[in-house]
Amino acid sequence: MGSELTIPLDADVAKQLEEARRAGRQVDEAVNEAVNETIRRVLEDLTPVTPKPFVVRSRDLGALPGINFDSTSRVLDLLDELDGVYAKLRS
Numbered sequence: 001m002g003s004e005l006t007i008p009l010d011a012d013v014a015k016q017l018e019e020a021r022r023a024g025r026q027v028d029e030a031v032n033e034a035v036n037e038t039i040r041r042v043l044e045d046l047t048p049v050t051p052k053p054f055v056v057r058s059r060d061l062g063a064l065p066g067i068n069f070d071s072t073s074r075v076l077d078l079l080d081e082l083d084g085v086y087a088k089l090r091s
Helices: 011-022 028-045 072-090
Strands: none
Touching: none
């Protein structure tokens, strides 16, 4: 025995169900089966996909001797110095 759940139906669907019941058709079992199958399909689609691992491909950038890229503040200082040199050369 499963759980019970109240599902709000659109007016047109509720009307068709009521008409089918009045006509003497057994709709409860068919509706339960349809709801269960639909929920199963939706839940299968929600199964998380394991993403492919992100890989960083490093390469040698040809760093100049004496520049330590482990100190980001020093690298930024060097870039500021270079920017000043290039600005003087352009003027």
